[in-house]
Amino acid sequence: DTAVSQTPKYLVTQMGNDKSIKCEQNLGHDTMYWYKQDSKKFLKIMFSYNNKELIINETVPNRFSPKSPDKAHLNLHINSLELGDSAVYFCASSHRQGDVYGYTFGSGTRLTVV
Amino acid sequence: DQQVKQNSPSLSVQEGRISILNCDYTNSMFDYFLWYKKYPAEGPTFLISISSIKDKNEDGRFTVFLNKSAKHLSLHIVPSQPGDSAVYFCAAVNSGGSNYKLTFGKGTLLTVNP
Numbered sequence: 001d002t003a004v005s006q007t008p009k010y011l012v013t014q015m016g017n018d019k020s021i022k023c024e025q026n027l028g029h030d031t032m033y034w035y036k037q038d039s040k041k042f043l044k045i046m047f048s049y050n051n052k053e054l055i056i057n058e059t060v061p062n063r064f065s066p067k068s069p070d071k072a073h074l075n076l077h078i079n080s081l082e083l084g085d086s087a088v089y090f091c092a093s094s095h096r097q098g099d100v101y102g103y104t105f106g107s108g109t110r111l112t113v114v
Numbered sequence: 115d116q117q118v119k120q121n122s123p124s125l126s127v128q129e130g131r132i133s134i135l136n137c138d139y140t141n142s143m144f145d146y147f148l149w150y151k152k153y154p155a156e157g158p159t160f161l162i163s164i165s166s167i168k169d170k171n172e173d174g175r176f177t178v179f180l181n182k183s184a185k186h187l188s189l190h191i192v193p194s195q196p197g198d199s200a201v202y203f204c205a206a207v208n209s210g211g212s213n214y215k216l217t218f219g220k221g222t223l224l225t226v227n228p
Binding site: 004009033035040041042043044045048056058090092103104105106107108 | 116150155156157158159160203205215216218219220221
């Protein structure tokens with residue numbers, strides 16, 4: 001029973017392609033997040049949704065578009081992939097906005113753009 | 115702009131000894147601090163946290179110390195066990211802010227040798 005599941009775990013694709021990463025949580029949490037861990041190892045927030053509503057949108061290229069069909073899902077679509085998009089992307093969820101110690105992370109999706 | 119810094123990329127200790135992982139922050143608005151532990155190919159998992167109104171929080175073998183004036187916190191693990199070998203991320207948040215994003219450091223790889 002994976003609490004926060006991401007698919008795929010690994011993704012290798014060519015520059016210019018469009019790809020999606022899916023995230024689902026079965027914890028009943030209201031808030032979901034996408035984090036990116038780049039080559040410098042920092043974990044940086046990209047987006048946050050609370051009950052399907054976008055609440056955090058960091059300085060991320062608009063080639064990245066999150067979509068939340070319901071509060072249990074937060075997918076990440078990336079258009080026109082670039083080499084610099086190669087990173088590990090982590091989905092996370094928390095019970096409510098502000099529940100800072102209740103983040104549950106998925107196991108990550110390693111994206112490699114060639 | 116590294117608001118949370120973990121200046122030691124790695125640390126190696128002997129089983130049974132104390133492990134001390136350090137973290138510094140620059141944003142004085144941060145008032146809640148967390149440590150996450152990450153095994154390879156897994157997402158970070160919450161370990162322990164501390165509010166800025168405290169200077170110490172203890173949970174079993176894990177103790178976090180906070181020195182607000184120095185903007186410094188540390189995680190002590192005693193006694194260290196081989197299963198503690200992982201990457202440890204320090205994170206901070208301004209819980210009074212309009213959003214609740216965690217700001218992470220780059221992590222410290224702890225290796226506990228049998």
